[in-house]
Amino acid sequence: MTTLGKVSFWYEDIGLPVPRAPLAGDIQADICIVGAGYTGLWSAYYLLKAQPDLRIVIVEQRFAGFGASGRNGGWLTGGFAWNHRRYLAGNTEAGVRAMVQAMGGTVDEVARVCEMEGIDADLLRTDEMMVATTPAQLARMQAEVVRRRHWGEAAVRAIGAGEAMDRVAVPGTLGAMIVGGVARVQPAKLVQGLARVVEAAGATIAEATTATAIAPGVVTTDRGVVRARSILRATEGFTARLPGHRRDWLPLNSAQIVTAPLPADIWRKIGWEGHEILGDFANAYCYCQRTREGRLTVGARGIPYRYASAIDDDGTPDVETIRRLTTILHRHFPAARGAAIDHAWCGVLGVPRDWCAAVNFDPATGIGSAGGYVGVGVSTANLAGRTLADLALGRTTALTGLPWVNHRVRAWEPEPLRWLGVRGMYALLNAADAREARGGGPSRLAAIGGWLAGRG
Numbered sequence: 001m002t003t004l005g006k007v008s009f010w011y012e013d014i015g016l017p018v019p020r021a022p023l024a025g026d027i028q029a030d031i032c033i034v035g036a037g038y039t040g041l042w043s044a045y046y047l048l049k050a051q052p053d054l055r056i057v058i059v060e061q062r063f064a065g066f067g068a069s070g071r072n073g074g075w076l077t078g079g080f081a082w083n084h085r086r087y088l089a090g091n092t093e094a095g096v097r098a099m100v101q102a103m104g105g106t107v108d109e110v111a112r113v114c115e116m117e118g119i120d121a122d123l124l125r126t127d128e129m130m131v132a133t134t135p136a137q138l139a140r141m142q143a144e145v146v147r148r149r150h151w152g153e154a155a156v157r158a159i160g161a162g163e164a165m166d167r168v169a170v171p172g173t174l175g176a177m178i179v180g181g182v183a184r185v186q187p188a189k190l191v192q193g194l195a196r197v198v199e200a201a202g203a204t205i206a207e208a209t210t211a212t213a214i215a216p217g218v219v220t221t222d223r224g225v226v227r228a229r230s231i232l233r234a235t236e237g238f239t240a241r242l243p244g245h246r247r248d249w250l251p252l253n254s255a256q257i258v259t260a261p262l263p264a265d266i267w268r269k270i271g272w273e274g275h276e277i278l279g280d281f282a283n284a285y286c287y288c289q290r291t292r293e294g295r296l297t298v299g300a301r302g303i304p305y306r307y308a309s310a311i312d313d314d315g316t317p318d319v320e321t322i323r324r325l326t327t328i329l330h331r332h333f334p335a336a337r338g339a340a341i342d343h344a345w346c347g348v349l350g351v352p353r354d355w356c357a358a359v360n361f362d363p364a365t366g367i368g369s370a371g372g373y374v375g376v377g378v379s380t381a382n383l384a385g386r387t388l389a390d391l392a393l394g395r396t397t398a399l400t401g402l403p404w405v406n407h408r409v410r411a412w413e414p415e416p417l418r419w420l421g422v423r424g425m426y427a428l429l430n431a432a433d434a435r436e437a438r439g440g441g442p443s444r445l446a447a448i449g450g451w452l453a454g455r456g
């Protein structure tokens with residue numbers, strides 16, 4: 001029997017956390033953070049490192065790590081996942097390269113803090129490996145290696161089919177892109193550890209407390225009002241639920257399945273001794289990991305977007321999504337065909353209209369936010385937290401000058417255009433993948449799909 005939802009498999013692995021108390025009525029703080037995922041918690045962490053006597057209140061609608069931070073694929077990559085050129089408006093190539101370098105530094109920084117603070121997140125240093133299994137994917141892979149090296153990601157390189165198959169035996173592999181210096185984590189262990197550290201440093205995390213309105217100096221919640229000179233909104237994929245923010249970031253769905261632990265003879269057939277975080281170059285790509293205990297996870301979009309920015313029910317995925325993920329599992333890892341699927345779950349991540357992450361802060365109102373990471377938030381949230389901390393403290397640093405700071409973008413269209421655009425895009429990406437699987441170069445359908453929803 002496959003367990004569905006229950007937030008994520010990662011909590012089945014470690015157990016749900018002991019609930020913290022809700023807000024006990026109106027309160028005064030220096031800084032109020034809305035949302036206790038990686039973004040909110042990293043912001044609090046660095047704020048308290050800089051100024052230990054700050055009174056920080058984090059309000060969280062369910063529990064710390066309830067959102068994507070407790071459900072993701074555990075890829076801690078530091079990769080630059082957005083369109084470099086879109087950050088050039090008002091900035092320079094050198095500025096974008098500085099952001100690429102800052103992103104690259106996040107993996108070491110997360111590992112450093114985990115080590116220093118005693119956070120056991122199953123963090124394992126490894127490579128990212130993205131396989132190409134069709135000629136079109138191979139062409140895309142080669143272009144990606146050139147593009148990322150151009151922008152300064154020196155740890156990115158291509159390897160041939162033989163070397164790739166020696167690492168992980170994915171049938172039909174024609175080559176792979178390797179990114180060195182990344183890490184695999186158990187995401188819920190990371191976010192739970194971070195919450196404990198932040199709390200021990202003096203922050204208050206008020207759980208089961210939903211912010212219903214944010215205004216300069218005031219966060220109104222269903223349990224009382226928090227007054228604070230700075231307010232940091234860290235609600236990523238859930239942002240559309242807040243009044244005034246319904247069309248800021250679209251909640252894009254991502255889903256995963258995990259097998260039962262695989263026996264040694266199956267692992268011998270697959271290989272994967274290096275525990276690389278592994279994905280493919282399909283237009284509707286997948287992301288996989290080999291877990292601490294020898295399970296195999298497969299993640300992909302499934303149903304990409306629900307009408308009117310609706311959000312899943314505690315991570316419960318639909319049957320069609322599970323079928324699609326199982327098809328990917330069987331295609332890439334035929335040796336695991338007989339494996340039971342122990343758990344399936346999903347979550348939402350935030351996507352801005354231009355598919356580019358941003359950190360915002362307005363000194364006039366004292367309100368800031370970070371997110372729109374488009375599926376690369378495990379590492380990015382760390383950089384965002386450091387940057388938000390500097391901004392909220394009024395500091396001008398190398399981080400506050402990066403091009404994603406106060407990067408402006410227009411709102412998503414009203415429904416039904418939003419639904420049509422994103423659903424249309426993924427239909428075209430899937431059609432492109434089917435066409436590419438029959439041979440030939442990259443299908444133009446994917447480019448049309450990207451254009452349709454503004455991904456470019």
Ligand SMILES: Cc1cc2nc3c(=O)[nH]c(=O)nc-3n(C[C@H](O)[C@H](O)[C@H](O)COP(=O)(O)OP(=O)(O)OC[C@H]3O[C@@H](n4cnc5c(N)ncnc54)[C@H](O)[C@@H]3O)c2cc1C
Nearest residue numbers: 035037038039061067068069072073075211347376377378
């Ligand atoms: C299935 C899945 C797989 C992913 N895989 C990867 C991966 O492998 N690598 C990677 O880099 N990224 C991945 N991502 C993206 C990454 O997980 C997110 O970008 C990142 O966790 C965002 O962190 P966050 O703190 O900004 O948001 P979240 O973790 O979503 O936290 C937001 C918090 O705000 C709370 N909240 C929302 N609204 C309110 C309110 N009104 N009042 C109070 N609290 C509120 C929520 O309950 C939640 O706890 C994945 C995402 C998903 C969904």
